[in-house]
Amino acid sequence: MRRANGGAILLALLLLWLVGWPLLVTLGEALEAPRWTLRHFAEFAERPEEWRALWASVWISLATVGLAAGIGVPLAFLFERAEFPGRRVLGALVALPVVLPPLVGVIAFLFLYGESGFVARGIQALFRRDESPWRLSGPTAVLLVHAYTMYVYFYLFTRAGLSRLDGSLLEAAQALGASRRRVVTRVVLPLLRPVLTAAALLTFMTSLASFSAPYVFGGGFRVMTTQIVASKLNGDLPMAMVETVTLAVVALIGLFLLQRSEAGRVVTGGGRGIAPARRRLGRSRWIVAAFGWLLAAILLLPHATLVLVSLVPRSTWTVEILPPVLNLSNYAAVLSEPERLRPLVNSLWMAVVATAGALVLGFAAARFAVRGRARLGGVLETLLSIPWALPGTVFAVALSTTFSVHAPWIGRFVLVGTAAILPLGYLVRNLPLTGRAAFAGFRQLDPAIDEAAASLGAGRWRRMWRVDLPLLAPALAAGASLAFLTALGDFVISIVLYTYETRPISIEILSSLRLQETGVAAAYGVVLAALSAVAFFLWNRPTEAVRPPG
Amino acid sequence: MDVPLGSGGAGEGKLSPDSEPPFLVLEHLDKRFGATHVTQDVSLSVARSEILALLGPSGSGKTTVLRTVAGFETPDSGRVVADGEDVTDVPPERRRFGVVFQNYALFPHMTVGENVAFALESRGVKKKEVREAVARALASVDLSGFESRPVTQISGGQQQRVALARALAPEPRILLLDEPLSNLDPSLRGRTRRELKRIIRSIGITTLFVTHEQEEAFELGDRVALLNGGRLEQVGTPRELYAAPATRFAASFIGRSSVLPATWQKSTGRARLPGGAAWPAIAPWDLLDGSPVDVIVRPEALSFGGPRDGAALEGRVTDVRYAGKETYFSVALADGAELEVLAAPDAAQPGWKVFVAPLPAGPAPRAYPRESAG
Numbered sequence: 001m002r003r004a005n006g007g008a009i010l011l012a013l014l015l016l017w018l019v020g021w022p023l024l025v026t027l028g029e030a031l032e033a034p035r036w037t038l039r040h041f042a043e044f045a046e047r048p049e050e051w052r053a054l055w056a057s058v059w060i061s062l063a064t065v066g067l068a069a070g071i072g073v074p075l076a077f078l079f080e081r082a083e084f085p086g087r088r089v090l091g092a093l094v095a096l097p098v099v100l101p102p103l104v105g106v107i108a109f110l111f112l113y114g115e116s117g118f119v120a121r122g123i124q125a126l127f128r129r130d131e132s133p134w135r136l137s138g139p140t141a142v143l144l145v146h147a148y149t150m151y152v153y154f155y156l157f158t159r160a161g162l163s164r165l166d167g168s169l170l171e172a173a174q175a176l177g178a179s180r181r182r183v184v185t186r187v188v189l190p191l192l193r194p195v196l197t198a199a200a201l202l203t204f205m206t207s208l209a210s211f212s213a214p215y216v217f218g219g220g221f222r223v224m225t226t227q228i229v230a231s232k233l234n235g236d237l238p239m240a241m242v243e244t245v246t247l248a249v250v251a252l253i254g255l256f257l258l259q260r261s262e263a264g265r266v267v268t269g270g271g272r273g274i275a276p277a278r279r280r281l282g283r284s285r286w287i288v289a290a291f292g293w294l295l296a297a298i299l300l301l302p303h304a305t306l307v308l309v310s311l312v313p314r315s316t317w318t319v320e321i322l323p324p325v326l327n328l329s330n331y332a333a334v335l336s337e338p339e340r341l342r343p344l345v346n347s348l349w350m351a352v353v354a355t356a357g358a359l360v361l362g363f364a365a366a367r368f369a370v371r372g373r374a375r376l377g378g379v380l381e382t383l384l385s386i387p388w389a390l391p392g393t394v395f396a397v398a399l400s401t402t403f404s405v406h407a408p409w410i411g412r413f414v415l416v417g418t419a420a421i422l423p424l425g426y427l428v429r430n431l432p433l434t435g436r437a438a439f440a441g442f443r444q445l446d447p448a449i450d451e452a453a454a455s456l457g458a459g460r461w462r463r464m465w466r467v468d469l470p471l472l473a474p475a476l477a478a479g480a481s482l483a484f485l486t487a488l489g490d491f492v493i494s495i496v497l498y499t500y501e502t503r504p505i506s507i508e509i510l511s512s513l514r515l516q517e518t519g520v521a522a523a524y525g526v527v528l529a530a531l532s533a534v535a536f537f538l539w540n541r542p543t544e545a546v547r548p549p550g
Numbered sequence: 551m552d553v554p555l556g557s558g559g560a561g562e563g564k565l566s567p568d569s570e571p572p573f574l575v576l577e578h579l580d581k582r583f584g585a586t587h588v589t590q591d592v593s594l595s596v597a598r599s600e601i602l603a604l605l606g607p608s609g610s611g612k613t614t615v616l617r618t619v620a621g622f623e624t625p626d627s628g629r630v631v632a633d634g635e636d637v638t639d640v641p642p643e644r645r646r647f648g649v650v651f652q653n654y655a656l657f658p659h660m661t662v663g664e665n666v667a668f669a670l671e672s673r674g675v676k677k678k679e680v681r682e683a684v685a686r687a688l689a690s691v692d693l694s695g696f697e698s699r700p701v702t703q704i705s706g707g708q709q710q711r712v713a714l715a716r717a718l719a720p721e722p723r724i725l726l727l728d729e730p731l732s733n734l735d736p737s738l739r740g741r742t743r744r745e746l747k748r749i750i751r752s753i754g755i756t757t758l759f760v761t762h763e764q765e766e767a768f769e770l771g772d773r774v775a776l777l778n779g780g781r782l783e784q785v786g787t788p789r790e791l792y793a794a795p796a797t798r799f800a801a802s803f804i805g806r807s808s809v810l811p812a813t814w815q816k817s818t819g820r821a822r823l824p825g826g827a828a829w830p831a832i833a834p835w836d837l838l839d840g841s842p843v844d845v846i847v848r849p850e851a852l853s854f855g856g857p858r859d860g861a862a863l864e865g866r867v868t869d870v871r872y873a874g875k876e877t878y879f880s881v882a883l884a885d886g887a888e889l890e891v892l893a894a895p896d897a898a899q900p901g902w903k904v905f906v907a908p909l910p911a912g913p914a915p916r917a918y919p920r921e922s923a924g
Contacts, residue, residue: 448655451622454642455649456669457720466668470659 008374011364015383017411018428022398023248023390025412029401030241040238044246050239053227054246060142060214060223061207061254067147068203072154073196078292079155080162083278084285090296091159098152099536100303101489103506104525105149106212107513108302110136111309111522113144118305121321137219145213148299150206154199161195162188201258208251209391211492224250225393229495232397244397248390255389303529310522330523340520343508344527350504351487354426355434359480361427362434367468370442371450384435387428392492399425400496422502425493430483437479441472481539485532571634573598573756574619574724579628581614588614590780592628601750601757603771605764607803611780612760613728619758620649620726632723643672648717648755652729654709656701662688662712663697669720687719688712690749707738714746718753725750727759731766743769764804768792776800796834798918801846806878808889810845814838814917821845821917824885827863829908831917843917849878849892851912854904862905865889867898881906 030040044050079091097105111117115132123133136144165188173183189196211225218226224247231240311326334340365384369377387395403415403424415421449471453463469476491506498507505528512521572595579592589611596602604612617623619630621642629638637645656665666687670680688694691711696704701712710730717725730746731739747770750757761767767774768788776783776791776799783803784796795801802809812821812829816839820828823845831845855862868888869880877895881904882888889906898904908915 446653446655448651448653449657451620451642452649452651452655452716453657453668454622455620455645455647455726456716457643457646457672458668459643459672462672467657471657 005374005376007364008368008372008376008380011361011368012376012379012383015361015365015380015431018424019383019386019431021411022395022402022428023386025402026241026244026394026398030238030245032238040242044239044242049222050227050243053222053224053243054250056139056222057208057224057247058250060139060146060210061204063143064146064150064207065200065203067143068150069154069196069200071147071151072156072199073158075151075295076155076158076162078288080159081278082285082288084289084292086289086293090292093296094299095152095156096300096303097149098156099485099532100529101485101491101506101532102149102210103212103489103491103509104306104529104532105302106145106216107509107521107525108306109145109148110216111518112302112305118321125321137217138221141217142210142213142221142223145217146207146210148302149213150203151299153202153206154196157195157199157202158192161192165191197258201255204254204258205251205389205391208247208254209393209492211391211393211495215491215495225391225492228393228397232400232496237401240397241401244394248394251390251394306522306525306529309518310526312519312522314517314519330519331527333520334523334527340508343503343505343524346502347488347504347506347528348531350423350426350502351484353423354430354487355480355484357423357427358430358434358483359438359476361431362436362438362479363472363476365435366438366442367464370439371447371468381435381439384431384439386432388432388436392429392490393496395428396425396493396496399428399493416497417499419499419502421497422494422504425497426487426490429490429493430487433483433486434476434479437475437482438472441475442468444475445471477539481536484535484539488532488535489528570597572596573600573633574758575629575631576615576619577629577631579615579618579625579630581611581618581623581625588780589618589625592777592780592782594775594782594785596756596758598756599754601747601759601770601772603767603774604758604760604777605762605767605771605774606777607762609779610777612762612777614780615777616726616728616758616760619724620647621645646720646722647724647726648720648722650710650713650717650725650727650730652732654713654733656709656713656716658702660701661697662693662699662701662704665701665712666697666716666719668716673720683719687715690718690752691715692745706734707742710734710742711745714749718749718755723756725755725757725759727757729760729762731761732763739766746770776803778803793913794834795846795916798844798846801916801918806849806890807846808849808887810847810883810887810889811920812843812845812917814841814843816840821915823863824887825863825883827861827907829861829915831915833917835919837917837919842920844920845915845917847889847908847915848913849890851908851915852889852891852906853909853912854879854891854893854897855907856905862907863889864903864905867900867902867904870898870900879904 031037032039075094079087079094113119114136115134117136120132120134120136123129124131127133169187169191170183173187178186209225210223211229214221214223214226215229222230224243228240228243228247231237231243308323308326310330311328312323313325313327313329316325317323334344362384365380368374369380374380399421400416402412403421405412406414415424445468449467450463453467458466489506490504491510494504494507495510498504503511505524509521509524509528512518512524574594574596576592576594579589580587581589592611592615594602594615604615606612614623618625621637621640625638629636631637632645632647657668660668663684666684667680670683675683684697685694688696691714693708693711693715696708696712701709704712710733714730731742734742743766750770759770761770771788773785773787774791775785778799784791784800786794786796791800791804795804801807810821810823812823812831814833814837815822815828816837818828819830819833821831821843822828829845829847831843833843837843863883865881865883867879868882871878871880872895876892877897879891879893879898880888881891891906
């Protein structure tokens with residue numbers, strides 16, 4: 001088939017401008033281009049607090065991987081391999097945090113376990129103490145929140161891996177005399193290694209990029225993301241650039257090392273045969289069920305707390321363990337007062353625009369690369385996935401640097417302070433989500449389908465509208481829903497690039513918390529969570545899968 | 551070695567069975583994928599309304615030839631000419647060739663009717679005419695009334711017929727079929743093959759189809775083009791390919807046969823086998839006296855006999871495969887070579903010592919130079 005290289009080149013240039021150029025500009029600023037000096041890097045190296053932040057980012061991320069795996073993997077085994085009452089419902093509930101924006105999880109945690117949260121108040125009352133028994137801040141708090149919000153990656157990946165395992169492999173091991181434990185260590189876990197590595201990679205990268213938890217709970221404890229924003233807010237722009245470049249390099253090294261650990265490993269056997277049957281438990285199933293319910297309750301309690309706090313009117317809850325008054329006044333305020341409604345509207349339109357843009361770019365890139373077999377296919381795919389490898393803060397700073405100067409001849413325009421910069425930031429951050437969905441969709445599509453349409457006289461556009469888009473709709477919808485959720489709940493990009501006029505929900509939650517309007521903050525959190533859940537289930541609602549015939 | 555092609559050999563220009571100019575011509579098609587030379591100098595002609603089978607083992611380049619004709623691959627060199635028009639650089643959507651894919655490539659999100667209507671709608675044909683054409687196309691494949699059925703909910707055989715109806719609905723100039731029956735159960739294949747032949751014949755469309763099964767090629771094809779390693783080995787009628795294979799590959803790929811090493815005796819036209827027996831053989835090449843050859847012989851050309859003449863080879867029956875009226879006997883010769891003989895079921899039993907000689911009236915063994923083994 002003919003190669004559409006002209007379009008692919010244009011698209012590659014556009015992606016280069018959106019993704020690659022801001023990073024290069026940031027590097028240039030860090031090196032004080034055009035003087036090209038390492039002065040700021042030397043300054044960075046001399047400051048102990050910079051090293052502390054860098055080290056904190058790395059060890060917090062590694063510890064998060066360990067903790068998240070410690071919760072997620074056993075949970076996945078429990079729900080995938082054992083049969084007990086309530087397994088299906090609980091299994092779905094436990095995965096719920098994946099659809100919620102990180103900031104919502106963070107404030108939910110704050111309301112439950114924070115120093116004036118329910119648990120602290122309960123203990124205070126129980127032991128008749130005047131002060132809160134703990135202060136939820138510093139690395140322990142950050143780690144707790146990370147483990148709580150990121151165990152879902154291990155849980156979902158491991159469950160998916162277990163469900164795809166070929167049951168005959170386990171039976172073969174048993175027939176060869178292997179004990180149950182040996183089957184797990186010698187067969188199941190090695191076969192699960194690719195999914196466990198993928199989950200570890202996702203958790204590590206998410207933790208390295210995490211901003212909400214260290215920002216809200218960090219206190220004096222700084223990681224690189226909060227350090228960058230602090231430097232920027234303090235006006236130390238060159239240092240912010242150096243920190244951004246350093247964080248980007250650490251992220252790329254992490255990505256490289258983790259990917260290399262799996263390179264060359266070929267694990268076959270997954271995806272064939274029948275999944276192993278679940279173990280039917282005897283009387284112990286009630287104990288397991290109770291344990292499962294308890295675990296689910298612990299994991300979901302913060303969100304229940306969020307709902308409860310959202311019903312507490314302002315200044316009605318002081319020293320009591322439980323709030324004395326509950327009503328919908330916070331929701332009424334959020335949904336009726338124009339100034340409070342504005343962040344909701346902002347978040348919605350910006351998320352829609354960013355998702356649509358990212359969807360179009362991802363689809364076009366995948367079509368050129370996979371269908372058109374364009375020579376630039378590899379470049380397009382790499383450009384689309386770069387924003388995934390780099391923390392959101394890096395892109396936020398890169399975009400704010402690049403688009404605060406008017407130099408159209410080198411692709412720099414003043415967008416900072418306008419309504420365009422936040423959707424653009426969300427779009428860039430969404431590119432990997434829509435791009436990966438589109439690439440995966442196109443790769444799963446039988447090329448003969450397109451050839452059949454061509455042989456039946458359909459031109460390029462007709463093939464796209466009548467064949468590609470309908471068949472790719474589920475994949476694109478899945479990618480779009482994730483992109484929309486990410487943009488809707490974004491905090492990292494927003495805190496660097498927002499203006500008062502374009503402030504999104506996340507920024508409004510933070511300012512409500514600062515103004516001691518916890519109920520309003522919680523109401524925003526619940527609305528955000530509800531919108532996210534609706535978007536997720538609307539776009540991912542179970543439809544009859546379009547399977548190839550035969 | 552240059553291959554001197556005899557009657558029905560590869561590469562000959564006048565491949566059409568009659569004097570009418572060929573409808574589809576492939577001229578010196580060459581295609582590489584990286585370092586792999588997938589098709590090498592393939593030239594073919596197909597007459598109007600003729601059915602030509604492209605036969606060959608996996609990796610022989612037959613599908614690449616078909617895809618090049620369809621326009622999905624662009625040849626590195628060579629031309630594709632249809633009805634006098636050079637279509638080499640014409641995109642597939644403008645060639646007006648119907649294609650039936652190996653896995654049918656039916657649009658899974660459309661009904662049977664929508665699939666069949668797709669090409670006509672692409673051309674902007676009016677709705678009423680589309681409806682009528684779809685009904686006609688489905689009737690021609692015995693699927694009347696199937697318009698609103700989802701293609702995912704019909705049987706494999708029905709899907710195959712929908713794919714055919716979809717390809718034929720826009721009345722293409724040429725029909726291309728890529729292993730059209732390979733996705734069907736063996737029990738369905740024979741019936742569907744006859745059905746397919748009936749439909750193609752009734753329309754009279756020029757057809758090129760790819761298969762790796764000799765039975766399929768022989769039953770459907772007016773002529774068969776045999777490919778091996780990207781090269782055309784031989785083009786001819788099924789009878790020509792079976793009775794007069796032009797190359798050693800053609801002789802061993804088509805039908806059952808045994809291969810025996812021998813030495814060519816030019817003066818007598820015989821091949822001397824190890825053990826001293828000399829068999830009369832046909833050599834499609836001009837072979838040098840004393841040159842090493844492979845003698846290829848069909849099981850039905852051999853019989854059991856006594857050690858009375860110089861042509862008999864001594865061996866022992868190692869295996870018996872019953873095939874109805876006659877039986878295939880595997881015979882191991884003293885030098886380790888193996889032969890297959892078709893004879894009456896009670897002609898021998900495993901373990902028996904036997905003498906094997908060519909039947910005077912049977913298809914003569916053929917001798918090919920050893921170097922051409924492939």
